[in-house]
Amino acid sequence: MADWTDGDLPDLTGQRYAITGATHGIGEEAARALAAHGAELVLFARNADRAGELLAEFGGRGAVVRCDLGDQASIRTAAESVTGDLDVLIHNAGAVSSSRQETVQGLELTLGTNCHGPALLNRLLLPQVRRRIVIVGSEAHRNARLDRDDPHWRNRRYQPFAAYAASKLALMLWARELSSRLAAEQSPVDVQLAHPGFAVTNLQNVSRFEPLNALIRFASRPFSQDQVAGSWPTLYAATEVLPPTSYVGPDGRRAMRGHPTPQIPDARATDPEAARWVWNLVERETVIE
Template sequence: MSNPQAPRWNATRLPDLTGRTAVVTGANSGLGLATVEALARAGARVVLAVRDPRRGEAAARTVTGAHGTLEVRPLDLADLASIRRFAAEWQGDLDLLINNAGVMNLPESATKDGFEMQFGTNHLGHFALTNLLLPYITDRVVTVCSAAHKTPASTHIHFDNLNLTGEYSPIAAYGQSKLANLLFTLELQRRLTQAQSPVRAQASHPGWSSTNLQNNNATWALRAFGKTINRLFAQDADAGALPTLFAATQDLPGASYAGPDGRGEWRGSPTLVGRSARASDPEAARRLWNVSEELTGVTFPKRLLVTATDA
């Protein structure tokens, strides 16, 4: 619990990011755009990695007070070919990769490569993007997770049926993808540590924040529930982005998990929070990593594999 007498951490306490470069996925609205705004105001060069560049350009034009520069590039995390193109075109150092994009509680559907949409976008897309960009990353990878990884529907990764074929549930699929995000961060940090890399893998969650995600829920009941909770309890996107900004810029141990400090972690100032036992399981993390490499065809960078072995 935070000290009530201490100043509450907010975006005005970001360090000077002049000369640093950040990529933010899903940056054209909600938490992503709020993250872009804060980083740009702190002086960073920010690349908005978005599925629809026209919407990305429109979003960039809404950013005010930026001391850094903004750039929009196309990226569809539900398409491995798009991810490979984005990474192939990257040049120069990348200080911060913010894996923010996500889909939630969708009707059953598939990515262009045949993966269940939520697992494919939220986990496999970011898994592939991170590993392809890792040779350029100098500081942090922050992956936006969710307290939904603790729900009863999210108790494990369905390794024998990752697409949940024949047993699909929007809530279970979302929970699995968010559990995967935390296991990915855990195993990524293990590999980075073994490689003696200075890069840190961090995770964050926004609490309950009012964004467009709730409008895409699979059923009218879920959409109505989301709207009600948004109206009564949600914090805005600027507040929801704070745990991500905290994880991206504060001196925290690798594999840290940041979230709101309020009761139930629904809202509040960013602090380090706990994760479920399942999300802390190193064997599940390694197994998920190996499966993800097989599914995407993307592996941990060879130049880091000299010391980062599976031993």
């Protein structure tokens, strides 16, 4: 559909949507739109109080689940608290760090939060998912490189944006392998990918120096879009009829802004051998107790 917006969402009454990272940015706007169209929500958030306030503000039915995607114990506890089926699970949360940090389990924070965390949550909740899994990737994957010898940046100089791009490429590759495995099992669940274009969100707060963050936000405004429009690709990927592993993003110049439409990701995000490598890495470094 040309010029699709959140106003084109169908009636979602009776459907249950789970989403991570819904307390700010495009996740908040996506959750707001889903609730406005009748969906019951399960909001995974580190800040459960804020998520509860938003759920009440949305006037939607649902539940809040405290979940820190940088802590595998928190993820397991969160998954155990979810009862009943989920129609759609949206992996929206993302993180970027200005310096190298580690998760509770000793993984590089950006990779651990953006790839390993969603993968573990997905693994635990998959038996409850009925229809679709949505992965929010990034156009940064087009310039990303996965260092197989040092995926956690232990032996090289840390570069925040390179680490973020690599984490999103890893997540997108993991999603491809997940889709292949679900298809082999003849699962009714499909996997879709989306990216928000260049949306103004708190991911641009990468510096510890707030004036620099403000300068980045100001300089990016001419070619960025607001958070509402940034949420449209996620919503489109969550609700429209699509072939498996479609990649939905804005239709404007360089896919930075505009209305959602299926796009072609870079070949590095569709490499089946690389997808298996990421899958195996995540399996080794996540633990189910």
